[in-house]
Amino acid sequence: MNIAFPGERGAFSELAAVEFFGPDNNFIAFNEFNDVFESVASGKCKSGLVPIENSLAGSIHQNYDALLESKCHIIGEIYLQIGHYLIANEKVTPKNIKRIFSHPQALAQCKKFLKTKFPEVETISFSNTALAVKKIKKENLKDSAAIGSMQAAIDFDMKVLASNIQDNKWNTTRFIALERKNHYPARNQSSVKSSIVFSMKNIPGALFKCLAVFALRDIDLHKIESRPVHGRGFKYLFYLDFSGDIRDEAQNNAINHLKELTSFYHFLGSYPTGRQIKPVYKKR
Amino acid sequence: MNIAFPGERGAFSELAAVEFFGPDNNFIAFNEFNDVFESVASGKCKSGLVPIENSLAGSIHQNYDALLESKCHIIGEIYLQIGHYLIANEKVTPKNIKRIFSHPQALAQCKKFLKTKFPEVETISFSNTALAVKKIKKENLKDSAAIGSMQAAIDFDMKVLASNIQDNKWNTTRFIALERKNHYPARNQSSVKSSIVFSMKNIPGALFKCLAVFALRDIDLHKIESRPVHGRGFKYLFYLDFSGDIRDEAQNNAINHLKELTSFYHFLGSYPTGRQIKPVYKKR
Numbered sequence: 001m002n003i004a005f006p007g008e009r010g011a012f013s014e015l016a017a018v019e020f021f022g023p024d025n026n027f028i029a030f031n032e033f034n035d036v037f038e039s040v041a042s043g044k045c046k047s048g049l050v051p052i053e054n055s056l057a058g059s060i061h062q063n064y065d066a067l068l069e070s071k072c073h074i075i076g077e078i079y080l081q082i083g084h085y086l087i088a089n090e091k092v093t094p095k096n097i098k099r100i101f102s103h104p105q106a107l108a109q110c111k112k113f114l115k116t117k118f119p120e121v122e123t124i125s126f127s128n129t130a131l132a133v134k135k136i137k138k139e140n141l142k143d144s145a146a147i148g149s150m151q152a153a154i155d156f157d158m159k160v161l162a163s164n165i166q167d168n169k170w171n172t173t174r175f176i177a178l179e180r181k182n183h184y185p186a187r188n189q190s191s192v193k194s195s196i197v198f199s200m201k202n203i204p205g206a207l208f209k210c211l212a213v214f215a216l217r218d219i220d221l222h223k224i225e226s227r228p229v230h231g232r233g234f235k236y237l238f239y240l241d242f243s244g245d246i247r248d249e250a251q252n253n254a255i256n257h258l259k260e261l262t263s264f265y266h267f268l269g270s271y272p273t274g275r276q277i278k279p280v281y282k283k284r
Numbered sequence: 285m286n287i288a289f290p291g292e293r294g295a296f297s298e299l300a301a302v303e304f305f306g307p308d309n310n311f312i313a314f315n316e317f318n319d320v321f322e323s324v325a326s327g328k329c330k331s332g333l334v335p336i337e338n339s340l341a342g343s344i345h346q347n348y349d350a351l352l353e354s355k356c357h358i359i360g361e362i363y364l365q366i367g368h369y370l371i372a373n374e375k376v377t378p379k380n381i382k383r384i385f386s387h388p389q390a391l392a393q394c395k396k397f398l399k400t401k402f403p404e405v406e407t408i409s410f411s412n413t414a415l416a417v418k419k420i421k422k423e424n425l426k427d428s429a430a431i432g433s434m435q436a437a438i439d440f441d442m443k444v445l446a447s448n449i450q451d452n453k454w455n456t457t458r459f460i461a462l463e464r465k466n467h468y469p470a471r472n473q474s475s476v477k478s479s480i481v482f483s484m485k486n487i488p489g490a491l492f493k494c495l496a497v498f499a500l501r502d503i504d505l506h507k508i509e510s511r512p513v514h515g516r517g518f519k520y521l522f523y524l525d526f527s528g529d530i531r532d533e534a535q536n537n538a539i540n541h542l543k544e545l546t547s548f549y550h551f552l553g554s555y556p557t558g559r560q561i562k563p564v565y566k567k568r
Binding site: 053055056057058125174204205207208209212214218220221223224225226228230234 | 337338340341495504507508509514518
């Protein structure tokens with residue numbers, strides 16, 4: 001099966017994709033998040049996986065937008081514990097380093113480390129962490145390092161100068177698995193979530209009434225995320241994750257009730273609640 | 285009065301700051317959003333102004349985080365209509381252009397324009413739009429252009445190759461004005477807003493109950509924004525904007541009621557609702 005993920009080999013997205021779908025698949029790297037959505041929507045890839053939220057940095061908003069635009073469905077999720085590593089070419093020592101390349105989010109997550117250990121060093125943004133490692137390897141840069149995953153260090157055969165350098169040790173990214181069509185979770189799943197997106201009619205206390213639909217039925221809300229509707233001024237779309245399968249009686253009634261209050265409603269998927277994993281690094 | 289803003293002269297933030305505070309002040313540019321918060325919190329600048337939300341791209345999350353960390357107060361807001369311009373050195377024509385520099389958000393807002401008119405061109409991210417214009421001016425780049433404001437084109441005496449190139453014409457950024465201490469709006473203000481931040485106790489239907497505090501008192505909610513609490517897993521802080529002055533009876537009671545449900549509460553400010561302006565460009 002062809003599985004799309006964003007970034008290069010060794011990116012956290014690939015580790016999460018291999019854990020989620022199992023290793024016996026054909027994992028295809030795409031440069032941009034949007035390309036992953038497009039490859040799944042067009043059928044080029046059967047499934048895909050993208051990050052949607054990080055415990056420190058928050059939501060990845062463009063992927064919320066892309067979920068709606070691509071009409072892809074969420075078929076599952078997985079939580080990956082993120083560790084950042086300072087990676088350099090052989091023979092490079094910390095005092096040689098003048099520049100550090102990485103994704104802006106990785107740089108932000110290692111801010112204190114960088115400020116303390118490399119106060120004079122220039123940080124340079126890169127579109128993803130594995131590409132940053134690839135760059136310093138390919139150009140054999142002796143005055144530079146990259147922040148990336150352990151897997152990237154192994155894949156590109158690079159030296160690790162410092163491990164787990166992120167400021168906050170509890171650093172987890174939630175990834176969602178995508179397919180073109182929804183498929184419901186097995187009925188014996190112990191824990192199921194559903195995701196929807198809606199915008200509200202212009203009525204007083206609209207958001208309160210929309211949340212009441214769930215609260216009055218004791219349906220737990222996991223997450224609410226608002227995004228501006230493009231070109232409509234400061235009018236918002238709401239992305240909501242709640243407990244349960246949308247085919248269940250309370251959930252089904254809640255959605256029918258919600259539709260009385262919304263001007264737009266779209267179902268993103270019901271899927272098993274994800275597990276938290278630590279990445280497993282392998283020589284390959 | 286010293287007023288801090290992020291970016292270079294000619295940045296949208298400076299235009300908004302001049303409109304909000306009036307031209308007879310000393311406007312000081314800072315590289316980073318965080319430096320603006322710090323200069324206000326430390327008293328180096330009396331006031332500051334930063335963008336907080338764009339109608340297309342959504343919230344600027346790091347500024348929500350910085351609001352809380354810096355303990356600055358919101359004393360006002362202003363909505364600025366944003367137009368993007370393709371800017372180059374004299375004698376450069378569209379067919380010379382191989383690279384386009386700008387802030388990632390500006391590049392994203394001109395995606396369709398870039399795809400249609402410059403499908404082969406490399407786009408390069410820069411920390412702000414005015415700095416991108418400054419770069420191509422300073423290095424006298426003949427194969428490059430920048431996306432920036434009309435004011436930046438005027439300030440750096442550059443050629444405008446295309447005007448209002450953003451994909452969506454309704455493109456507005458909301459800026460907030462900051463001071464170290466809260467000051468309440470005059471009692472004769474016709475329209476006042478308040479901003480708070482809180483996290484909820486771990487009780488069933490917590491968010492619903494928190495919103496009920498306002499809904500049951502007919503207090504309009506303008507915006508709700510959730511951010512992860514750093515280092516606490518997927519636990520959230522909520523930023524809420526609502527109608528009215530926090531000294532009013534209903535608002536004051538609502539906050540006392542809210543505190544029964546929250547584990548953390550912080551007041552950000554009551555301030556007059558902002559007006560929408562078009563930028564005024566001037567030779568200077």
